[in-house]
Each structure stands twice: as C-alpha cells, then as structure tokens.
Amino acid sequence: MNFLVTGGAGFIGYHVCERLLREGHAVWAWDDLNEFYDPQIKQTNLHDLQKLANAFTFVRGDLTDRAGLDQLLSGVRFNQIIHLAARAGVRPSLLEPALYQRVNVEGTVNLLEAARRNGVKKVTIASSSSVYGVNSKVPFSESDPIFSAVSPYAASKLACEALGHVYHHVYGMDIAMLRFFTVYGPRQRPDLAIHKFARNIREGKPIPVYGTGSTRRDYTFVNDVVDGIVAAMQYRQSPFEIINLGNNATVSLDGLIRELERVLHAQATIERLPEQSGDVPQTWAAIDKARSLLNYQPATRLGEGLEQFVRWLEGES
Secondary structure (H helix, E strand, C coil): CEEEEECCCCHHHHHHHHHHHHCCCEEEEEECCCCCCCHHHHHHHHHHHHHHCCCEEEEECCCCCHHHHHHHHHHCCCCEEEECCCCCCHHHHHHCHHHHHHHHHHHHHHHHHHHHHCCCCEEEEEEEHHHHCCCCCCCECCCCCCCCCCCHHHHHHHHHHHHHHHHHHHHCCEEEEEEECCEECCCCCCCCHHHHHHHHHHHCCCEEEECCCCCEECCEEHHHHHHHHHHHHHCCCCCEEEEEECCCCCEEHHHHHHHHHHHHCCCCCEEEECCCCCCCCECCECCHHHHHHHCCCCCCCHHHHHHHHHHHHHHHC
16 A cells, blocks of 8 residues: 655654555655754654665655645555644744644645545544643543643644544545654654653753653553554544544653663753643543554553663664
8 A cells, every 4th residue: 555654754753654664565754854853863764764665755845835745646646644744842832833833734734635636535643632731630531622722732733633524524534633642762852851851861961850740641652652553544434533542541750750760770860940831730541442443552661661762762872
C-alpha cells in the first residue's frame, strides 16, 4: 500500500514510517523541516529511513501550500494518509498563536481537501490530550466535555477534531482522530521534558521545574502509540472515531525526575520556577475504547521506556 505520513521526519513520524516500511509498504514523508528545533535532527531521521528501504520518498513541503499538496496527491495514488504534522507545544503556542492556527487548522483543511479531491478515503489524524484542558474528572474519557482548552495549541487541535467530523459527515471520509498522551522514547524532540531533563542531568546542569513538581502526566512510550496508530489505520467498522492513546497511568513530575535519576545513575539539580500559563495539572487517559476497538494494549512501563530512551541518547552522544 502507499502511505503519506505528514510530519514524517519528526519524532513520532519517524517511528510510524519505520513501522510501515518494515511491513513492506511504500511511504512518502511530507515535512517542512522548520527550525522549531535543529533541522539536522530531522535530516538524521530521514537519512536512517532512506537507508531502511528504497520504498521511502521524502517531500519537503508546507501544509499551508495547497498547490503543493494537490500536486503530490494528484501524482501518487495514496491508499491512506497519516497526518502527524503540526506546530507542537503548549508554551510556544502562547508566543505565536496565529502561526499555530494557520499551520495546524488551515494546514489540516488543506490536507483534507487534497485528500477529498484525489479520492483518499481514509485519514488518521493526530490530536492531543491537551484538548481536555483543566479537567477534574479522571481518567479522561473521549465522551468528556471538551470546552476548557487553555492554550492556542489545544484550541488548534480541537478545531482539527471538528474538521475531521465535518469531512466524515459531509464527504463520507473515514477519519480516525487519535488523542496522544505525552509520547516519549528514542528520537524524542529535544525541547520535551524527558529529553531536556536527561541531557541536563548527564551534563550536571540544573533542570527547570515549573511549579511544585506535583503536576502529573500519562507518559506513553512511542512504540505503544505506533501500535495504536497502525491499529486505527486498519480499523474499518466505524467511519469516524475519536480515540485516546495513552498508558492509563499517571506519574508526577517529581516521580519522573526520580526515575530519570535511577536510570542515569545521577542526581538532578532542580531549578524551581513559577508555574506556566497553559499548563494543566494532570493528564490521564481512559483507554477502554482503544482496547475495545483497536485491541490496544500499552505494554511499556515508564522505567523500561526511560531505559530505552537513555540507551538511544547515549548512543547519540
């Protein structure tokens, strides 16, 4: 089968492309290689994917380029699209809210329109646990009200979910919206907490901790998330679903730091900073729906996942 993976040079995108290539599919990765973080990291991912299989094609492009998307989709008959590309991060979205809406919302419309015009019926789209906002009911369920977004990033993902439903309802497209919960693992972006903390601990630098360290996250290992993405790609029983992909466990920030100290055999120096706007106190995924529909079974405990991440990090150093 032919797959288009937007954001295919990024962290999760790399792992999705790798899985598809190993399963014998042809993969096109669309990515703009922007400077949100060092583009050389994505270049390394692309180099490794190109070594893996001849059936891999990289296309440099911007989601806001409608003509570019149309040209690609009219020239290749794609069986499915996995849409992972987005401007990411809660805190950066507070600084550039218009950019996040333009890339994430307008870009998703452009992709869905190109898919519709060129006969691609199945699109799997990355959403985020951030759509739940400040939600006192835990664990978070797909049926919970989601009217309390607290960042432009979260608002952009809510808009994408609404667009997915529109394209299902009006045009009959098969849309899976997957809400990711704090994905981590090898090749994780350098701006994310686990990667940043691990590097600083190894180098003897202080790690920045916003607030008291009591915030809690549902950390989900990337291989488990990829299992969920692949299962959603294969799911055919309902043409529109919103599904959580999390680990169904929650760990405090202080607890994460203790686990990193254990894995790294080093003590962290903590720099306490004020709480940040846009942060939520906790995330915690109810995954009953993913288990029922996708046979999703996250199997990686936090300690095991951190050990795999640190082995990769040490190999990169």
